[in-house]
Amino acid sequence: xxxxxxxxxxxxxxxxxxxxxxxxxxxxxxxxxxxxxxxxxxxxxxxxxxxxxxxxxxxxxxxxxxxxxxxxxxxxxxxxxxxxxxxxxxxxxxxxxxxxxxxxxxxxxxxxxxxxxxxxxxxxxxxxxxxxxxxxxxxxxxxxxxxxxxxxxxxxxxxxxxxxxxxxxxxxxxxxxxxxxxxxxxxxxxxxxxxxxxxxxxxxxxxxxxxxxxxxxxxxxxxxxxxxxxxxxxxxxxxxxxxxxxxxxxxxxxxxx
Amino acid sequence: xxxxxxxxxxxxxxxxxxxxxxxxxxxxxxxxxxxxxxxxxxxxxxxxxxxxxxxxxxxxxxxxxxxxxxxxxxxxxxxxxxxxxxxxxxxxxxxxxxxxxxxxxxxxxxxxxxxxxxxxxxxxxxxxxxxxxxxxxxxxxxxxxxxxxxxxxxxxxxxxxxxxxxxxxxxxxxxxxxxxxxxxxxxxxxxxxxxxxxxxxxxxxxxxxxxxxxxxxxxxxxxxxxxxxxxxxxxxxxxxxxxxxxxxxxxxxxxxxxxxxxxxxxxxxxxxxxxxxxxxxxxxxxxxxxxxxxxxxxxxxxxxxxxxxxxxxxxxxxxxxxxxxxxxxxxxxxxxxx
Numbered sequence: 243x244x245x246x247x248x249x250x251x252x253x254x255x256x257x258x259x260x261x262x263x264x265x266x267x268x269x270x271x272x273x274x275x276x277x278x279x280x281x282x283x284x285x286x287x288x289x290x291x292x293x294x295x296x297x298x299x300x301x302x303x304x305x306x307x308x309x310x311x312x313x314x315x316x317x318x319x320x321x322x323x324x325x326x327x328x329x330x331x332x333x334x335x336x337x338x339x340x341x342x343x344x345x346x347x348x349x350x351x352x353x354x355x356x357x358x359x360x361x362x363x364x365x366x367x368x369x370x371x372x373x374x375x376x377x378x379x380x381x382x383x384x385x386x387x388x389x390x391x392x393x394x395x396x397x398x399x400x401x402x403x404x405x406x407x408x409x410x411x412x413x414x415x416x417x418x419x420x421x422x423x424x425x426x427x428x429x430x431x432x433x434x435x436x437x438x439x440x441x442x443x444x445x446x447x448x449x450x451x452x453x454x455x456x457x458x459x460x461x462x463x464x465x466x467x468x469x470x471x472x473x474x475x476x477x478x479x480x481x482x483x484x485x486x487x488x489x490x491x492x493x494x495x496x497x498x499x
Numbered sequence: 500x501x502x503x504x505x506x507x508x509x510x511x512x513x514x515x516x517x518x519x520x521x522x523x524x525x526x527x528x529x530x531x532x533x534x535x536x537x538x539x540x541x542x543x544x545x546x547x548x549x550x551x552x553x554x555x556x557x558x559x560x561x562x563x564x565x566x567x568x569x570x571x572x573x574x575x576x577x578x579x580x581x582x583x584x585x586x587x588x589x590x591x592x593x594x595x596x597x598x599x600x601x602x603x604x605x606x607x608x609x610x611x612x613x614x615x616x617x618x619x620x621x622x623x624x625x626x627x628x629x630x631x632x633x634x635x636x637x638x639x640x641x642x643x644x645x646x647x648x649x650x651x652x653x654x655x656x657x658x659x660x661x662x663x664x665x666x667x668x669x670x671x672x673x674x675x676x677x678x679x680x681x682x683x684x685x686x687x688x689x690x691x692x693x694x695x696x697x698x699x700x701x702x703x704x705x706x707x708x709x710x711x712x713x714x715x716x717x718x719x720x721x722x723x724x725x726x727x728x729x730x731x732x733x734x735x736x737x738x739x740x741x742x743x744x745x746x747x748x749x750x751x752x753x754x755x756x757x758x759x760x761x762x763x764x765x766x767x768x769x770x771x772x773x774x775x776x777x778x779x780x781x782x783x784x785x786x787x788x789x790x791x792x793x794x795x796x797x798x799x800x801x802x803x804x805x806x807x808x809x810x811x812x813x814x815x816x817x818x819x820x821x822x823x824x825x826x827x828x829x830x831x832x833x834x835x836x837x
Contacts, residue, residue, distance in 0.1 A: 304710060306615055333713035343704035347726035356722055357712035405708070412712055 250277035250446045251317045251415045253298060253335075258312035260293045260302055267293040269470040270312070275416070280438055280447045282461030282478065284454055286498070290470040291450045292340075295418045298448065299335035300328050316416070333357075336414035340421040342401035344393035344408070351389040353404055357412040371411055379407035380437050399430025406437065416446040423456065435460050454494055458482050466490045545800070553794035555787055565794055571758035571769075573778065578791035580798060582760045586675070586768035587802070589761075590750060591743040593679020594686055598743075599736045601683070602690035607720060609691075610698045622695070629688035637752030640681045645672045645753065652676065652765050670765040673755035678770075681749050686739035693738060697731030698724060730816050737810030741803050747772040771799040 253275040260268035268290040275281045283291040296302040297310045300321060314321045321331045344353045354372045355363075363371060372389075376382040381403045385396070393404055402422060409417060419438070423431040438460045441447060451457050457464050458478060465475035466485070474487045485491050492498055556578060557565060568579020609621050652670045660666025701724050709723040725732075755767025756777055775792050782788040 299711065301707065301711060304707065329713045329715055331713075332711055337711040339704065339707065339711075341704055343702070343708045345705060345708065345723060345726065347729075356709070357714075360712065360714055360718050360722070408708075408712065 250444060251334075252277050253416055253446060253448070254313075254315040255294075255298070256313040256315065258294070258297055258310065258314065260290070260297050260310045261308065262293075262305070263307040267470055268297065268310075271467075271472045273465060273472055273475060275446050275448050276463070277446045278442055278444070279462040280442050280449060280460050281475075282457035282464045283448065283450045283467060284452070284457050284464060284493075285467035286493070287452065289467040291467050292420050294467065295337075295420055295448055295450055298416070298418055299332050299337055301332070301337060333361075333412050334414055335416045335418060336409035336412065338402070338406055338409055338417065338419045338422045341425050342398055342405055344396075344401050344404050346392070346394050348393055349390045350385050350393050350396070350404060353393040354407045354411050357408060361412070372407075375407040375411040378410045378441070379403045380433065380440075381407055397430070399426050399433055402426060402430070402434060403437065406434075406441075410441075414445065416448070417441065419447065419449040421450050421452065424452065431456070454482070466493060468493070546797075549793055549797040549800060553790050553797050556790035556794040559787060560791075565791075566798055569760060571774070573781075573788060576785075576787055578788070578794075580771065580791075580795050582758050583769050583771045583774050583795060584798065584802075585760050586754065587744055587770040587772070587799070589675050589768065590678040590682055590754065590770060591740055593676060593764075594682030594743040595736055595740055596683075597680060598683030598686045598739060599690055599732075602687050602735075602739070603694050603732055605687070606691045606694035606698055607724070610695050611720060611724065612716060625691055626688050628684065633685065633746060633749040634752075636681050636685055637749035640677055640749065640753040641673075644677055644680065648677065648680075656763070656765055665764050668763045668766055671755060671767050673753045673767055674765045675754065675761055675768050676764050678750045678754040678768075681753055682743040682746055685746060685749065686742050689742060690735045690739040693735035694728070694732050697728040697735065700731075701727045730813050734810045734814030737806055737813060741806045741810065744806060745772055745799065745803055747776050751776050771795045771802075775799075 255271055255273040258268055258271045258273075259266065271294060273294075283294065285291050293302060298314050298321075300310075302308050302310050310322070312322075316331075316334065320326070321335070345356060348356065351372055354375050355368055358368055358371055373382065373386075376385065381400060384400060385391075385404075393401065396404060402425075406417075406422075423434045426434065435456065438447060438449065442462075449457075449460065461478045463475060464478040464481040466473045466481060466487075466489075468489055473489055474481070474485060476485065480486075481490060482494050485494065560568060560578060565578070566580050566584055568577075569581040570577045570579040571582055572578075605621075605625060609618055609625070613621060649670065649672070652674075656666045656668075656670055705723040705727060706719055709719040714722060750770050751773040754770060754773060756769055756773060757767040758769045758774065759767075761768040775796055778788070779792055782792055
């Protein structure tokens with residue numbers, strides 16, 4: 243990678259609330275995701291961590307009855323601002339999902355090209371970007387001879403890296419990962435974690451995980467959430483050794499969750 | 500109760516039920532088998548009976564000759580079903596061409612774009628179309644469509660006369676186009692209902708993947724929804740085609756009932772089903788005419804069988820063709836709340 247630390251942007255959440263109908267899933271969270279760092283969000287199931295990241299790229303509002311209030315700022319720009327186009331927010335803030343979800347009818351190449359084609363990229367430029375994205379996702383060497391094979395013919399770990407390549411292709415500034423390795427085996431998980439390390443050279447990365455070891459391995463900072471509230475955020479080392487809140491300590495030492 | 504396999508304290512032990520209870524099962528199973536078998540037997544009977552009744556016509560004109568001869572003239576006792584077959588295929592094709600895009604659009608709108616609270620009413624209204632008796636469609640065609648569409652048809656025929664089969668002749672009142680249009684409306688409910696079912700099976704994962712790449716609603720439909728449901732929608736169209744091919748009374752009222760191959764889209768014609776409905780009464784005392792009509796029925800029967808088999812094949816391929824080998828289950832809507 244030649245470019246270093248230029249594109250990443252800082253994400254700041256201010257008083258963020260998210261609802262599913264009447265249920266209040268995220269309660270007034272203030273949080274900052276620093277550029278070129280990996281921020282992990284940990285917490286027990288149902289604590290609102292996935293909902294929180296889905297608010298960042300405004301995917302939350304796609305679910306029926308879901309809404310969010312508060313602000314999410316990308317550097318200075320409020321992505322919930324009145325003149326903001328949702329589509330452009332999602333191009334700038336990419337997302338990788340829990341379950342690998344390549345488009346089942348598309349080839350490996352077309353999967354990566356899918357987002358680019360939406361913006362009208364064609365021809366040689368398209369091929370270059372696809373190749374660069376696959377290299378970026380550490381998948382190029384494995385698939386370069388069979389780009390026409392269906393995306394779903396790959397293994398689960400490869401599929402997830404294909405989805406990462408697909409996200410990289412549209413050149414985001416922030417990448418949200420919602421438990422990206424929870425459906426994968428340990429080896430594939432390790433590959434994803436290595437990839438996260440590389441990607442932070444260039445992007446702001448937020449990773450939701452229920453696996454505390456994973457957070458300890460990849461994250462610079464770790465945030466702990468409980469019942470929709472942010473309990474604390476600190477350097478990963480402090481969270482796992484000397485957290486300031488007793489609930490965090492109980493969680494990371496396995497007393498609940 | 501100590502062990503898991505122990506028997507309860509009641510008078511009848513659970514493992515050793517009375518023979519009479521098990522007999523119920525045998526009776527039930529064989530009863531169902533009988534009913535299912537009867538359906539197959541009935542179809543086989545239809546087929547054989549139609550063939551036997553139609554055989555005088557096949558003997559006179561030949562099996563192949565009957566469907567390829569372009570001459571249906573009752574007074575000269577000449578029965579070649581080609582004009583009828585062509586009429587059936589043309590009107591059905593028009594029905595698909597007009598009906599399927601509208602039906603799929605309605606299905607997409609109802610399942611992806613429509614605000615939740617209008618979804619139910621919209622679906623009910625669409626399905627209500629299926630409840631209108633076909634003779635009412637026919638009458639509506641006669642009294643509303645035919646007089647009101649004349650102007651449009653004339654304009655279309657002259658503006659697009661360079662397309663083969665469109666221009667080049669006087670626009671008749673009843674014609675292929677009107678029949679096809681009526682059929683298009685009649686197949687709307689089934690095609691859109693099945694399309695909606697198919698579209699509902701598109702996993703939320705794929706739709707979110709497209710949206711997260713910065714796709715608009717339409718782009719999401721194009722990249723995630725349509726490719727996934729293409730085969731299923733084709734199957735829905737084939738089922739609609741099956742319905743269009745067999746429709747009788749509405750077509751009879753608006754196609755003109757001229758046993759010739761129309762020269763253009765707005766010319767009169769005839770269909771297999773319409774000819775049977777119209778001529779059966781007068782054919783009672785004319786064995787060869789009667790046999791010819793039954794033969795037309797047999798052709799219709801075989802045509803619908805082929806179309807339905809094709810539809811089943813496509814829907815089945817849709818069901819298993821695009822399923823991911825690993826982790827292909829659809830995400831539950833609540834999965835995001837983790």
